[in-house]
Amino acid sequence: xxxxLRQIRKSFGPVKANDGIDLIFEGxxxxxxxxxxxxxxxxxxxxxxxxxxxxSGEILLDSHSKSFKSPADxxxxxxxxxxxxPHDFPPFTILDNYLLGKDTGLVLDFKDARKELTxxxxxxxxxxxxGAIIDNLSLGERQQLELIRLLAGGxxxxxxxxxxxxxxxxxxxxxxxxxxxxxxxxxxxxxxxxHKLDEVQELCDYVFILRRGQLVGESxxxxxxxxxxxxxxxxxxxxxxxxxxxxxxxxxxxxxxxISTYRLTIExxxxxxxSGEVFGFAGLEGSGQKLVLQACAGILHPEAxxxxxxxxxxxxxxxxKLQKFGVAYVSAGRIEEGLVGDLSLTEHVILSxxxxxxxxxxxxxxxxxxIRIEKYQIVGRPDTMAAELSGGNQQRLxxxxxxxxxxxxxxxxxxxxxxxRSADWIWQLLYQRRExxxxxxxxxxxxxEIIERSDRIAVxxxxxxxxxxxxxxxxxxxxxxxxGGQL
Amino acid sequence: xxxxxxxxxxxxxxxxxxxxxxxxxxxLGFGANPIExxxxxxxxxxxxxxxxxxVLAFWIxxxxxxxGLLVTxxxxxxxxxxxxxxxxxxxxxxWVALKVTAPSPLLIGMEILAAMAGGGLWAAIVGVxxxxxxxxxxxxxxxxxxxxxxxxxxxxxxxxxxxxxxxxRGTQPFQEAALLPRFAESRFSPISLVFVIIAFGxxxxxLSGTYWxxxxxxxxxxxxxxxxxxxxxxxxxxLAMLFCGALAGIAGAVRVLSWFDSLRQSISGGIGYLxxxxxxxxxxxxxxxxxxxxxxxxxxxxxxxxQLRTQLHSSLGGILTGVMVLFVLLFGNLNAxxxxxxxxxxxxxxxxx
Numbered sequence: 001x002x003x004x005l006r007q008i009r010k011s012f013g014p015v016k017a018n019d020g021i022d023l024i025f026e027g028x029x030x031x032x033x034x035x036x037x038x039x040x041x042x043x044x045x046x047x048x049x050x051x052x053x054x055x056s057g058e059i060l061l062d063s064h065s066k067s068f069k070s071p072a073d074x075x076x077x078x079x080x081x082x083x084x085x086p087h088d089f090p091p092f093t094i095l096d097n098y099l100l101g102k103d104t105g106l107v108l109d110f111k112d113a114r115k116e117l118t119x120x121x122x123x124x125x126x127x128x129x130x131g132a133i134i135d136n137l138s139l140g141e142r143q144q145l146e147l148i149r150l151l152a153g154g155x156x157x158x159x160x161x162x163x164x165x166x167x168x169x170x171x172x173x174x175x176x177x178x179x180x181x182x183x184x185x186x187x188x189x190x191x192x193x194x195h196k197l198d199e200v201q202e203l204c205d206y207v208f209i210l211r212r213g214q215l216v217g218e219s220x221x222x223x224x225x226x227x228x229x230x231x232x233x234x235x236x237x238x239x240x241x242x243x244x245x246x247x248x249x250x251x252x253x254x255x256x257x258x259i260s261t262y263r264l265t266i267e268x269x270x271x272x273x274x275s276g277e278v279f280g281f282a283g284l285e286g287s288g289q290k291l292v293l294q295a296c297a298g299i300l301h302p303e304a305x306x307x308x309x310x311x312x313x314x315x316x317x318x319x320x321k322l323q324k325f326g327v328a329y330v331s332a333g334r335i336e337e338g339l340v341g342d343l344s345l346t347e348h349v350i351l352s353x354x355x356x357x358x359x360x361x362x363x364x365x366x367x368x369x370x371i372r373i374e375k376y377q378i379v380g381r382p383d384t385m386a387a388e389l390s391g392g393n394q395q396r397l398x399x400x401x402x403x404x405x406x407x408x409x410x411x412x413x414x415x416x417x418x419x420x421r422s423a424d425w426i427w428q429l430l431y432q433r434r435e436x437x438x439x440x441x442x443x444x445x446x447x448x449e450i451i452e453r454s455d456r457i458a459v460x461x462x463x464x465x466x467x468x469x470x471x472x473x474x475x476x477x478x479x480x481x482x483x484g485g486q487l
Numbered sequence: 488x489x490x491x492x493x494x495x496x497x498x499x500x501x502x503x504x505x506x507x508x509x510x511x512x513x514x515l516g517f518g519a520n521p522i523e524x525x526x527x528x529x530x531x532x533x534x535x536x537x538x539x540x541x542v543l544a545f546w547i548x549x550x551x552x553x554x555g556l557l558v559t560x561x562x563x564x565x566x567x568x569x570x571x572x573x574x575x576x577x578x579x580x581x582w583v584a585l586k587v588t589a590p591s592p593l594l595i596g597m598e599i600l601a602a603m604a605g606g607g608l609w610a611a612i613v614g615v616x617x618x619x620x621x622x623x624x625x626x627x628x629x630x631x632x633x634x635x636x637x638x639x640x641x642x643x644x645x646x647x648x649x650x651x652x653x654x655x656r657g658t659q660p661f662q663e664a665a666l667l668p669r670f671a672e673s674r675f676s677p678i679s680l681v682f683v684i685i686a687f688g689x690x691x692x693x694l695s696g697t698y699w700x701x702x703x704x705x706x707x708x709x710x711x712x713x714x715x716x717x718x719x720x721x722x723x724x725x726l727a728m729l730f731c732g733a734l735a736g737i738a739g740a741v742r743v744l745s746w747f748d749s750l751r752q753s754i755s756g757g758i759g760y761l762x763x764x765x766x767x768x769x770x771x772x773x774x775x776x777x778x779x780x781x782x783x784x785x786x787x788x789x790x791x792x793x794q795l796r797t798q799l800h801s802s803l804g805g806i807l808t809g810v811m812v813l814f815v816l817l818f819g820n821l822n823a824x825x826x827x828x829x830x831x832x833x834x835x836x837x838x839x840x
Binding site: 336339342347352357358359 | 696697698699701702704705708709711712713714715716717718719
């Protein structure tokens, strides 16, 4: 089957996620789709798999124009997608889950389904226990199951979104073998959405590279990895000069830290960050940098290892205890994890103050809020509700709520969604903090921001942390390789 | 003025009118004269002094529970266990009334404290089950409600049964010193009015003037953000439950010590569930709570006379109040209902692109 995408466009508010993309996928080939976060890969693949419609543009299957109403509709036309988090039903058994995705009319045909599933599984070397509850499966097994379900549904084009994130090495070998067999022996088309350059080089025949919603390059594989990196991240703008920091006392020491979640295990994190240092965590979303940030704040507790802040062992401290100790965390979800939409600015200020009396001093608090509104240039009044503020002003409010002095400030995407002027202003605030001796660790999807604003950088890829690089000595190229997993 | 704004301004007139109309239609359906029926109801609640006092006496424990519920609702908790907390307050007060001999003021003081402890602890169990055991407060509360009822039945048919033999109806009447002084041969006790005024003042102050109240508000509106703002959900959840449970406990004490004179089966008379309806009908606005609770009390007392006068079952009062709450909730969500019908389904968009 030959699939052609013509001038696909999709916007989310002001963001152009896909800005006129043309692609052609031939049968029997394995394609790689590369790009950094927010490049538009997932949006494009969700459009192709019927999960969401494009604003404009056309999908042609063997030269016939098609539009899909739903993923099930896309599957009827031979297109299936395995998501990073499989969309299955965790409390179901494998067999039930399979039957649910299959329209068999009123009566469930357990016998046929059982036979089909077993046949398909053995053909691709997957071992499945049909009675097993999905909740108890590993991510890799769920992925195999999704793959079987799609193949049984007649998929000719299979889209795999970051398929190797979070699965074991053996499962990866098995997955790669079956991908190869599907393409080369059965003539199916595969699209691998990935950021792991090694895997793309190993498996794919051809790659497309997206950046900022547009197709910026394509190449036969194998090719020079460095040319892929350049296409993914673009050219670096020249860096502005700024004062280098003076090494202070160690503010944060992480020793052999190990953090485990369902998706990811990060091991052997050893890191020392000085007071007054700005430290950047680079890497694609979900590579482990957020987990380390959360561990530093006590939101997530490490499985092993030790964490010291200003020499005090804080490994098992709770978030609130660390907060009182002078550690602050600014989450990227402003109105979900930081502000309460239906509380006023004054109420936020009262909650954030370190000292409290039993009764609230409303008048004094309003005055204090007014002072902060002016200092942080928030467009709002003390009685304005946080939800009424614009995104940029909510971000300013979050900074206005930070106490002084702080030992450690942890930030997720401090300038995401802000215009250049606001972003620059936020960084001026952060530099003031560093002058006061606060250690700052931030993560960002914007590699330029990390290289420009940090003193030192660590890059995360698939749960592994790179060696620490000096920001003024590194390049987008070097970091790009690290992000691609070539540590 | 658009529809939703108009509704907000006219609240709560529209739902009350709507439910009166609904009930009228229902009465006509049963062949009863609606005007006569409503007249009977009004006379039943305010026809003479003893009836009015009865309305007051029923109103006070319901208001105590309702003010307590304002605290838990503010913290985002569905404290359906308030019914059980009332019962446990009644049980604890009865225990003191039956077992302790002391001068009346001291005895009453002890009864009230015991009732607060009983209701508070019963509520705190729900809180701990939620924060430590991840049992939703609705399920924990319902389970404990049943346990409280079972415990009452056991006590009145077992250890606390009257000397003349177990009757399943109640314990023997308490000593005179243990009862709240009542006004003019009625079930209404002026002291309970003092309790409710203090409770109301405390809740008003806590919710609008204290740091604790602000923390509860943050927790109720967005627990995740509240966590990032330094609010400990475990501590505040349990404290809010304790507070509400203590007030519900006093309500239970008022039930045994002035409405009745002994511990009875179904001692609460469902005022816990009624209190939930009161607070919802008041749309969680504190100053509306006493008014609506009073209205409930009048309607429910009035429907007893209604039954005597017109042969209509007294559950009509329950229907009227229940329908009213449904209408309030319905009108509150009417815009959402209309939107769903007129607009196309919005597409599913993930945060991650």
